[in-house]
Amino acid sequence: MTAALSEIHPPPGGWTTDDLDALPEDGYRRELIDGVLIMSPSPTDIHQGIVWRLTAALEESCPDDLHVNQGVEVRINKRRSFIPDVLVTTDAAAQRRTSKYEPHEVVLAVEIVSDGSQTMDRITKPALYAQAGIPYYWRIETEKGVVVHTHKIDVTDEIYQPTGQFADVVKIDEPWPINLSVSRLTPRHYRAG
Template sequence: MAGGWTTDDLDAFPEDGYRRELLDGVLMTSPSPTNIHQIIAGRLMVALEESCPDDLQVTQGVEIRVSKRRSFIPDVLVTTGTQRRTSKYEPHEVMLAVEIVSDGSQTMDRITKPALYAQAGIPYYWRIETDKVIVVHTQKIDLTDEIYQPTGQFADVVKIDEPWPISSLVSRLTPRHYRAG
């Protein structure tokens, strides 16, 4: 598309199950996630919901409109927008964005998205690796430099104080009969 894609173009697409994101006007589509990916996302939502403060909402796969030419869909997110029904959030409404790394998303989830989420001011970013075992990497934004700083790496128990006190066994996120790879 001449001049690049915009969020207006995204709105014109049919609801057909494809995940469409924008990176500086470049349209990116990704295939449906695997069952393992979705089980981890669902279990993470339940684990976060159990301790989540009432003024926050846990959801998954909802778009963040960063700008007219940037739009991302985190696997799981925690937002401040609890009073309305929406299919998209502004970055200031997102407290935590979580990406579950898969074979086709390694560079986006490890490098690109964290850099751009931090630049957009999203306070917390978690990355879940699924290579050999499930490992949750937690990060908090350094507002001065607009980058995330690591706050923990958890393979047994996710135990952190921010964005609220969370203590959850990683085994609760792990699908039954899980085989990495």
């Protein structure tokens, strides 16, 4: 049975991706963690500015066999579903023109930490993305200026290992050679406190 969003209690057994599919397209960002529905507040202008700039910058150097996108759902299983701020998928997956990706189709997931997403973006999502086998994870902090933290999966332990922390230039070789000025990601009106 599909649950309506207005219900006070979740459906028996918790929410599923089938329940998400039955909800109206109303602009709300909904994610699932083990059947628990998570609704995020609207992102800030700084958050969205970084998303837009990062997407454009990655697109410029992205190889033809990969595809850069933003805000598209990754369905880990029936009870787990996330929407990374920016993601890189295989081009074959992007050719399907889908609104949902499988974890094996995602090469890089990027989350931009906001006041309301600190635990999700620093702890929960990286743990579950790694467990799902997504090879690369970036976390972008904005508290004291824009800082990009890059990670690569340790497939044996299913956890991410840090590969760099960049406040000036993101210079890495994987998932493809990237040389990106952090100032290019920073919205003009943003000033570190």
